[in-house]
Amino acid sequence: MTSSIQTIRDDFSLLEDWEDRYRYVIELGEALPPFPDQERNAANKVPGCVSQVWLTTEQGPGPDPVIIFKGDSDAHIVRGLVAIMLALFSGKRASEIQKTDAEATLRELGLDEHLSPQRANGLRSMVKRVKRDADAAHRQTA
Template sequence: MPEAGSSIDPFVVPEEASAAEAVAAIGEELDVFDDWMQRYQYIIELGRKLPPFPERWADDAHRVPGCQSRVWMEATLAGGLLRLAGASDAAIVSGLIAMLLRVYSGRSPAEVLATDPVFLKDLGLLEALSTNRGNGIAAMARAVQQAARRADAA
């Protein structure tokens, strides 16, 4: 995590033009691998590429409840778009955060709310993870949806 005065933007910038395109791209990327061990390695690599998360946000106010690992997220509305940042103390969870933020960060609150996190199940992620990790990623998805609802109401 960078120092408090770091100028690196911690928010994920989307690679794809829409949440639906991001979901499709993640599915295609996961399909390249023959087994779940290779997919896990790929997901861990995604987590390593997350922007640095400010240490000042690694606190209880930013902590996502319901996760076995420690997970922190920050959401802000800028220019009508929900910008998201996240981090975890677990490598695989950081990768799952990276996938979620790739889909949801930089989108309008309406697009976030219209993109059901069921894609996690559709991609086979929930079945491939332990029950605790599956519950944790569901908690992270709920946190993103709640941030979008707050932003939409603002």
């Protein structure tokens, strides 16, 4: 079971040392459900990430569909960042995803200042992909 974004926020607030937070992010990635090999394809690959990142989007019915994201990476820390993004966005309505400020959450967790520029760019690429899929889902049904 993946953690909720509130659980992640609460856990981060208890961890004062960045090394502990780093280990926690890796643990979040290890807790992700297995990602099917057949989904590791060019269509699901997120461009702009140094590590390989795959993301799938499953859209529910209705004018403001609930969207389920699944993801994975070939790098431990990035897999943890994928887990944080899934906790932030997956299972929410398209309109809610569009309004979610991922940058604010990353600042709140202190990730913005502890990630390398390449990792931060990769994270932004993941957020762009999630928002793009939410926009498309919302437009399709509007």
